[in-house]
Amino acid sequence: MCGIVGGVAERNIQEILLEGLRRLEYRGYDSAGMAVLDASQKIERRRRVGKVAGLAQALVDEPLAGKVGIAHTRWATHGAPTEHNAHPHVSNDRVAIVHNGIIENHAVLREELIQLGYPFVSETDTEVAAHRIAFHLDSGADLLAAVQRTVAELEGAYALAVISLADPERVVACRNGPPLVVGFGIGEHFVASDVQALLPVTQRFTFLENGEVVDVRRDGIDIYARDGRRVEREIHTSGLSAGATDRGQYRHFMQKEIFEQPYAISETLEGRVHSERPIAPGILGARAEDILPRVSAVQIVACGTSFHAGLIARYWLEGIVGIPCLVEVASEYRYRKHAVLPNTLFLTLSQSGETADTLAAVHASRDENYLARLSICNVPESSLVRESELVLLTHAGPEIGVASTKAFTTQLVALMQVVLLLAQYRGVNSEKLQSFRQQLLHLPSLIEAALKLDPVIMRLSERFVERGHALFLGRGAFYPVAMEGALKLKEISYIHAEAYPAGELKHGPLALVDADMPVIVVAPNNVMLEKLKSNLEEVRARGGELFVFAEAGVSLDDGPGMNVIGVPSGAGALTPVLMTVPLQLLAYHTAVFKGTDVDQPRNLAKSVTVE
Template sequence: MCGIVAYIGKREAYPVVIKGLRRLEYRGYDSAGVALLNGGKLNVYKKKGKVAELEDHVVGKDLHSVLAIGHTRWATHGEPCDRNAHPHLSGDGKLAMVHNGIIENYGQLKKELLSKGHQFSSDTDTEVLIHFIQEIKKSNQCSTEEALRIALKRVVGAYVILIVDEDNPDTLLAARKGSPLVIGVGKGEHFLASDASPIVEYTKEVVYVNDYEIAIVKADELILKNISNEIQTPYIQKLDVELAAIEKGGYDHFMLKEIFEQPQTIFDSLRGRLDAKAGKLTLGGLREHTDLLKEAKRIIIVACGTSWHAGLVAEYMIEELCRIPVEVEYASEFRYRNPVVGKGDVIIAVSQSGETADTLVAMESAKEKGAIILGVCNVVGSSIARLSHAGVYTHAGPEIGVASTKAFTAQLAVLALIGLKVAMEKGTITEQRFQHLLDELEDVSDKVAIALELNEQIKKIADKYKDARDFLYLGRGYNFPVALEGALKLKEISYIHAEGYPAAEMKHGPIALVDENLPVVFVATKDSYYEKIVSNIQEIKARKGMVIAITTEGDQVIPGMADDVIVVPEADELVAPIISVIPLQLLAYHIGVLKGLDVDKPRNLAKSVTVE
């Protein structure tokens, strides 16, 4: 959601910023803009639409500058249009600002500013904020840095703010609360961005800005201060990301590349943690909190979207293995319903980006009430990682496609490790079962690779059903959340209406939808629910529904019932979701492509949802 890129140094700033904005297109946006200092004069160029349209807009303009800020906007306040695009200028035209997040009390601030004669050219909260900073600077006769500090004490909401000041052409100002900001440190230059993808080709040394910090950035100097004006020591970290990881590598789309990366990303999520031959499982990130985990009176998993589906699978895993009650909550609802949370509860927050606003707020609320917070996320140094008492990284690498694929299977692998670790420490699993599941997890990457060999078959099935108006996805047990995830992927990528249900729940309403025009996808791998799901397939066929079945090698029953069958390798039912979701990802991908849609950047969606 929204993207920020900035540069200050010795090279031409515009090419760095515009390339960075292209790298951030995956986040979801509806307009783009840049501000540059040319000869001490601020020039702002912005345009509704894609970054390519901004590039066309600036053809022939003087773009020479060693300082620039850029932005891709995802509309919150005000419709997508040129005037609402970022950057925004102060009333005197001397300050330019880009902003990620939402200023919740902008209405009150705007009313005050209107009474003092300010005029606004957009509908955004961002323009209100830059006018507010200008007003403070004028009335207090202070620097822009001091005005920013004063303003942020009045601001309610989430933000990452970058400011260029015409009167201080050698300095960029930045501030952060609730939205991510990373600063790349080069030799005589600095790069600022919403995440590391625009930075990685220039430097591997980065500083992650913390909440309530202000960065004063010059070409050869980085100063961090807190909102009380106390200097903070920047903590420089090394990026563990290669440029190839954020490029397509010969694939038509990032989504397809990331689907096919899963044998490696699942292996990476297990590497160094799982040693099946030695019968060992090591989770260093949980070492100091294992006792609290095994003694937890309950575990609450908070997440959104695809991560919520991973949490549902983990609920089955942890309750079976550890015999601890588990609740899975939408993070967006968790805070506002005044949940009963306290000491003895463990909150597991699951997020790909580590910046999901709803999940962060849920964590903060639970932490205040005394719960232990564990994070499961993909991005090192992210807000969720820093807010957690402990946690485990998924190590899936950058996920550029908006619809999550490899992050989901990495989450499943890591959550399985957590369940197994706690079960072994607690003594609720036999050594034989523990060893069996270690072996199963060690083999799962190879089985995912086999499932990916079905790509061409699934493409043909996608062509057969691409014009359907609705889909129904059904599964039982561990495969119920997989059905939900399959339906979500199809909705995200193809814009076809799809519903996921527990197969047994079908009779309590959804069966009314079934006719000869409705494709019904069954996740029907061999497990303890197998006989029941065979009966559910018969019920659909009796009503002329079209059945697409994900089945296990050696199944002799379901292939004779289904219209189309996709056969995946056999696995223990606890591990099977990592494999059975692969065909559903490919089915959604191919239907989207066959419909001529941009599967990497689905309409209205953002990769990292950093506002509530």
Template sequence: MCGIIGYLGERSAAPIIMDSLKRLEYRGYDSAGVAIFNEADGQTSVVKSAAKVDTLVERLTEEMPEGRLGIGHTRWATHGRPTVINAHPHTDCHKQVMVIHNGIIENFAELRKDLQAHGHVFISETDTEVVPHLIEEYDKGDLVAAVREALGRLRGAYAMAIFSQKDPDLLIGAQLNAPLVVGIGDKEWFVASDITAVIPYTKKVLLLGEGEMVAITRLGPEVSTIGGAAVKPKVIEVKWDISQAQKGGFPHFMAKEINEAPEAVSNALRGRLTDEGEVTFEEFGLTDRQLLKLRDIKMVAAGTSYYAALLGKYIIEELARIPVEVEPASEFRYRQPIIDQDTLVIGISQSGETADTLAAIREARSRKARVVSITNVVGSSMALESDGVIYLHAGPEIGVASTKTFIAHITCLYLLGIRLAAVRHRLDPERLRELTAELKALPTAVQLVLDGAEALKTLARKYAGYRNFMYIGRGINYPIALEGALKLKEISYLHAEGYAAGELKHGPIALLDRNFPVFAIATKAATLEKMDSNIQEVIARDAPVVALISEGDDTLAEVQLDRIEIPAVSEFLSPIPNVVAMQLFAYFVASERGCNVDQPRNLAKSVTVE
């Protein structure tokens, strides 16, 4: 999500930090800031901007502080709008401690309330600001000990860089469920959110492990657990170039983002789903009473988000038993939809700026409907113009074709389904416990799909020469068939169509022959026998078949087809691991064909015109 850089050394910190922030721009951001300790007067210069890093460069160039200690940050908003006040670094009441942070602090609201009761004054809307105030509260002259105490109070995910102007020869980094590396140069050290930031200065990198922190003095780094146990650090020699580093060692952003799917699920769930199955959204905006009065739900979206909405219909109708209609946003506003104050209209958009979807929710509001948006961008137009918002917390997605944000959208729709079901008392406790446990286990299942990528790569080589594909699914996996076809066509420029498998005999089967492969979603489901029959119909027309099969299932053992084994999960949650496999297949086919997978022709990441 956010970009982090910290420097302690013999050179002027400001130019190094600004240069490093420029190399972190690829991550995407909505604001930025730096803090440089000025040795001349013993004070810290803080400069922030709600614009681009270039704006910070201009402002710092006017009066460049000469300090050799500093931190810099590019922010992707999760708590609080993208404003100068909410930009990092954040500080304490006396402006001594400086903190930059990537991640989500789940219990920030209760910590903030507790700190305010002790006289602390907050100026931003962010979760991060509790950290410098906690450090201030615990600081008895030992900054490292105070940081340990403060971190011990946090729940969630974080990577941080911290310094105090009381101790200008100390830079602290810490991480939990978020990456942080330490660059080791010649009498200089760097703390960074990824290797990209430090490669021009050093290729010697110390990797912080889960729940570890580093205290860097002018003698070098000391690594320990947050609890205080000494750790022998792992140091590597980086052999990547800059472009590879930005992509985390992957050849394309799309590959990197597909591989971030487990994290996308975890971040969407984090702080929202308790072990008992209770769901809370921070900025949802609708009360239980308002939810209970809902007569129906309408979802509006475009492209991949539209297929997420189709899947949401299956989820919400099964869990909450509320009727749901899904409509392309581009069609919604040009007819006379039947909506009123008892209708919930849900707008789904990665960017929150999709023109058709934004126009649709405006139309809904004009008709007095309740509106909730599900988006990845804090402070986006859709977020600001809705009664409530559910943020994906997926971090920036650079590749034009949506991958991890589609998965985050689905995860949020499962949570919304549980919330609506709870209000209407539609879920029995045992089913809720099972569903909660399964959702929390999903990142592991998704990782297993990613671990099997080589098999998908081999299949992609076999099928990259075909010109036409058909994708078929049933039930909750029908929208996944549609999304699989879209993903293939948009990045490989191949013709691909998605169908409900039961519709094959009503026309599409006429297309099939040995040159028209069919990709079938045949993971465990109540309709698996019917899918078996559909596959037999396809094979009878000599069409090659690629099938997603649940691990350990032998229903199709005697059928001649290419198999992709998927970890066995319940039918209800199977769309997420299934779509990850389809994303990988599309990616490998497009790569085999030499296509520009990150920037497909004629497509844009955010469609802001109708």
């Protein structure tokens, strides 16, 4: 959600900022803009509603020339997506600011600033911060001090980057919630919302903590804590290359990421699965050997797709390990009191590690009697990783498409690794553990086989283009799979879709079933199959059309109202991971046929860094 990039360079910074914005497009946005301090010591600004491509064309028509600048992709919160609400915002033509997050006390500050004579031209909360910094500059502060004083007055979650004519050789930035990374070059330094934005210019980074302010100059950077003291921070070298975020041969990032899943899962298994002990305890960190034997319950907290992964893991934890597991949406968890079972492990899931509600839930958990916090995350430098005692990284690689695919399946593989670790300490039969180990190792090849269904599913998806609604059904651990399938379809095709446990059909959803309501069913070959078949007959009896993704060995035939798509078998307990893949392909091809923006669906952000 929203993206910041800025810096002080040795060269014209326009193209650096523009490429940074392109690499932040995955976060979701509805306008884009840039401000540069030019050679005549003026702040020049370009803003456009819509895609970064529109801003790029504006810069062709009217280029910016300068070595210090900031840029932004905005996702509207306060004020509609219009050019006058787009960032950067300026104050008195001498301060420019970009902002992620929400300033909660903006209304009070706005009234004070109006009384002081500062003119407002937007409906945003951001403009308040611009004028407040200008106010402190007018009071004699330099840019660093002006930002520090302004930050002390703001309430809410925000990241800011500021340039000013008063200090034309620096960018000052700060973080209180949304992430901000500092990039180190040679004679030039940068800030951005994400490492990916800066990979073309550097692979050396450090990460701001909440409450910190960074002073960025050509000759170096200084980081200051909330109390004003200087902070020393380690510099990390990223293993990502600038090409890691290219689409390659694929039409969309989502398509690429669906087809990368066999490799991503193999990477998430690499070095973690052993013949003697299926999973090495050390993968969670040095404290794992002390904490894991004491775990007698698990609380999972996550949002969106990660929440669905947690729901599947509940079946594994209770069915394999035999310990209670609760799963809750982070935005709900953080606002209620909890009865915490003794020795409960608090487990969070997040692709980005910057999801605001999940981070807030982690902070809330520190006031409750949890044994420890374990995070499963795809970004090693993220806030979530730094907040947790135990960490298990997925190795999905960069995921650019807003609709999560490989991050979801690698989370499930990581969750199974946690399940098997706990099972080892609970004395689960070693033959069973070895069986699960084999299932993990076999999974990448099974997903490769499932991806060969792509042409079949592409033809099938044409039949969804004119549909306005869809119903997804599953039973047991496949109900969350159905939830994930429904989420993917609604996210990128804008077809209203919802999921139900198949056994709940008679308790309401059956009223919706007719010839215009496609019903998508996940049908594994398990003990619930005969009951599921009864549910299918209930749909056919009402004239509904079924699209059944059936595991090999399930005896169902195509016929009137019944379309059967065979999915490979052999994944065992990991079959929910395998069954997810054809649902991803269905959503993808439906969206392509409908002509929607697959990678950047409307109104959505990849990383939700505000409430």
